[in-house]
Amino acid sequence: MGPRGHGMRQSFRSFSRDSSVKNSKIAKGTFKRILKFASPYKKLLGIFLAVIIIDAVAGVINPLIFKEIIDKGILGKNTTLVVQLAFLVAGLSIFGALLSFVQRYFSARIGEGLIFDMRTKVFSHIQQMPIAFFTRTQTGALVSRLNNDVLGAQEAFTDVLSTVIGNAISVILVIIAMAFLSWQLTLISLLILPFFLLPARWFGRHLQSITREAYTLNADMNITMIERFNVAGAMLAKLFGNPKNEDTLFQERAGRVRDIGVNQAMYTRIFFISLMLTASLATAIVYGWGGVLAIQKAFEVGTVVALTAYLGRLYQPLTALSNIQVDIMTALVSFERVFEVIDLPPMIAEKKDAKKIPQEAATINLDHVFFRYPTAEEVSLASLESVATLDKTKSREVLSDVTFTVKPGQMTALVGPTGAGKTTIMQLVARLYDTTKGTVSINGVDVKDATFDSLHAILGMVTQDPHMFHDTIKANLLYAKPDATEKQMKKALEDAQIWPLIEKLPNGLDTMVGERGYRLSGGEKQRLAIARLLLKAPHIVMLDEATAHLDSESERALQKAFETALAGRTSIVIAHRLSTILNADQILVINHGKIVEKGTHKTLLAKRGLYANLYHTQFSTKK
Numbered sequence: 297m298g299p300r301g302h303g304m305r306q307s308f309r310s311f312s313r314d315s316s317v318k319n320s321k322i323a324k325g326t327f328k329r330i331l332k333f334a335s336p337y338k339k340l341l342g343i344f345l346a347v348i349i350i351d352a353v354a355g356v357i358n359p360l361i362f363k364e365i366i367d368k369g370i371l372g373k374n375t376t377l378v379v380q381l382a383f384l385v386a387g388l389s390i391f392g393a394l395l396s397f398v399q400r401y402f403s404a405r406i407g408e409g410l411i412f413d414m415r416t417k418v419f420s421h422i423q424q425m426p427i428a429f430f431t432r433t434q435t436g437a438l439v440s441r442l443n444n445d446v447l448g449a450q451e452a453f454t455d456v457l458s459t460v461i462g463n464a465i466s467v468i469l470v471i472i473a474m475a476f477l478s479w480q481l482t483l484i485s486l487l488i489l490p491f492f493l494l495p496a497r498w499f500g501r502h503l504q505s506i507t508r509e510a511y512t513l514n515a516d517m518n519i520t521m522i523e524r525f526n527v528a529g530a531m532l533a534k535l536f537g538n539p540k541n542e543d544t545l546f547q548e549r550a551g552r553v554r555d556i557g558v559n560q561a562m563y564t565r566i567f568f569i570s571l572m573l574t575a576s577l578a579t580a581i582v583y584g585w586g587g588v589l590a591i592q593k594a595f596e597v598g599t600v601v602a603l604t605a606y607l608g609r610l611y612q613p614l615t616a617l618s619n620i621q622v623d624i625m626t627a628l629v630s631f632e633r634v635f636e637v638i639d640l641p642p643m644i645a646e647k648k649d650a651k652k653i654p655q656e657a658a659t660i661n662l663d664h665v666f667f668r669y670p671t672a673e674e675v676s677l678a679s680l681e682s683v684a685t686l687d688k689t690k691s692r693e694v695l696s697d698v699t700f701t702v703k704p705g706q707m708t709a710l711v712g713p714t715g716a717g718k719t720t721i722m723q724l725v726a727r728l729y730d731t732t733k734g735t736v737s738i739n740g741v742d743v744k745d746a747t748f749d750s751l752h753a754i755l756g757m758v759t760q761d762p763h764m765f766h767d768t769i770k771a772n773l774l775y776a777k778p779d780a781t782e783k784q785m786k787k788a789l790e791d792a793q794i795w796p797l798i799e800k801l802p803n804g805l806d807t808m809v810g811e812r813g814y815r816l817s818g819g820e821k822q823r824l825a826i827a828r829l830l831l832k833a834p835h836i837v838m839l840d841e842a843t844a845h846l847d848s849e850s851e852r853a854l855q856k857a858f859e860t861a862l863a864g865r866t867s868i869v870i871a872h873r874l875s876t877i878l879n880a881d882q883i884l885v886i887n888h889g890k891i892v893e894k895g896t897h898k899t900l901l902a903k904r905g906l907y908a909n910l911y912h913t914q915f916s917t918k919k
């Protein structure tokens with residue numbers, strides 16, 4: 297098949313591309329930005345293009361040599377010439393093979409390089425996004441942006457280059473050579489083309505819609521698998537599901553993938569068949585008419601052979617070029633989808649003249665803080681949430697006029713009904729979100745003016761359901777303090793009351809914690825998270841206590857771990873446990889985003905207000 301096979305695949309890919317991209321609007325600067333991305337590859341691109349041109353020219357020479365072999369060599373009974381030309385053909389073939397290798401080498405170097413550049417850029421940009429961005433976007437959509445679009449952009453980029461340049465040169469040279477041999481036959485060959493192109497377009501349109509549908513159906517099927525096979529989903533299915541229903545659902549989705557697969561195969565085949573058929577029909581005409589002319593001596597035999605050889609090099613490039621608009625637009629759109637992510641400004645960024653928070657015993661101060669969660673439009677991209685337009689409705693006020701101070705070394709407990717805004721307060725202190733009004737400051741520095749490094753260094757947080765990366769216990773600990781020694785790790789684990797358990801594991805610190813740390817119980821995971829925090833030894837500790845009721849032994853272990861973690865540190869704890877509120881220096885009762893009561897356990901209890909109420913329903917029954 298050689299170059300012909302490749303050309304056919306390329307035109308097929310081109311025709312199955314979504315032609316509606318022609319109507320998309322491309323931002324003005326996109327083209328320039330693509331050039332900028334490509335600019336490190338200027339030299340490689342230059343060589344690549346040169347190779348494409350040489351290849352196109354070399355491809356046009358061969359049929360002319362065939363003609364010489366037949367007319368001058370065979371018919372002229374000149375053995376030497378035949379042998380010489382045969383060697384020339386052989387040499388050209390070897391040269392062509394080398395060229396195609398070199399061409400692939402350069403297109404791969406450029407293509408993979410572009411992929412690398414774009415991927416690393418998108419990754420590091422997404423890293424800077426605030427947590428609000430991740431709560432809105434679908435992980436799948438993000439990963440697909442890093443994989444498919446980046447891939448599509450580079451594929452289209454190298455494809456378009458080789459298609460436009462290589463095919464354009466090839467077509468022009470072939471038509472010149474053919475017209476030189478016989479303009480009548482050239483004209484006829486060109487006239488046949490529409491008979492192929494029209495059905496190709498028609499099939500192309502069907503192919504596009506089938507390809508698109510196949511994508512969706514495949515995605516549906518994959519979602520079913522991913523949802524059912526992750527631990528949480530599997531658990532839900534086991535507890536509430538009915539395996540028969542699950543099977544039926546999956547069979548139905550897999551069945552549709554099967555059916556569309558058959559359809560797709562048939563349409564693809566028809567596309568190829570019609571392409572081959574046109575070429576064969578044209579060849580028949582040239583042989584027929586050319587042969588007759590050759591008998592009448594109006595033509596040399598070699599001319600007929602050369603013309604038919606050219607036909608093969610005419611249709612594929614022309615087909616590919618006929619769809620070039622779609623190819624170019626596909627490339628532009630893919631690039632644009634990647635740029636779109638890179639352009640999204642991180643809502644929470646470090647100021648240029650950011651100050652360092654003094655790393656010492658810390659005071660936390662919230663001053664008339666108001667907060668509402670940002671709208672989707674402020675933090676995210678519609679295309680990443682698979683919705684047409686982003687929600688602009690403002691969330692209701694989650695915190696209003698919250699003012700309090702936590703003095704160095706003291707513990708503040710937050711209590712209140714669910715949804716009151718307790719976790720939100722912690723997230724504001726860690727600057728996972730920015731306040732709408734009012735300031736949060738640590739050691740006198742507004743967190744909005746602080747460097748990220750100093751903010752991260754001074755505080756540590758343990759969430760209700762702490763996350764562990766799918767890695768060893770050691771690696772998860774080192775994430776908080778990369779230079780920690782084994783001894784320090786052991787100490788932290790001991791203080792967090794989890795060392796006896798880890799010591800007993802066959803692989804000790806090298807034990808893998810499964811996806812989301814699944815092989816640990818909830819209480820164990822929280823203690824491991826505390827160990828991670830102790831290793832970091834921050835001045836501020838924030839704890840969102842697990843609501844889950846623990847057995848008394850784990851409860852005692854957890855309490856001891858908490859005590860060690862909080863000792864001598866400034867802390868904010870969302871309390872679900874009695875011992876925490878009893879030990880707190882200050883208790884804030886939060887309701888509907890406001891601090892409604894403030895004091896110690898004793899004074900608050902005496903007030904007989906919301907706190908007393910909560911205490912009697914939530915805390916006093918738990919020991």
Ligand SMILES: Nc1ncnc2c1ncn2[C@@H]1O[C@H](COP(=O)(O)OP(=O)(O)OP(=O)(O)O)[C@@H](O)[C@H]1O
Nearest residue numbers: 431669691694712713714715716717718719720721
């Ligand atoms: N990412 C978010 N976007 C929009 N609204 C949110 C978001 N997270 C929380 N909220 C809303 O903000 C309010 C306060 O939530 P928060 O998580 O602070 O409550 P909480 O006091 O910690 O409750 P719980 O005790 O159940 O953990 C809730 O009404 C919640 O619906």
Ligand SMILES: [Mg+2]
Nearest residue numbers: 718719720840
């Ligand atoms: Mg909460």
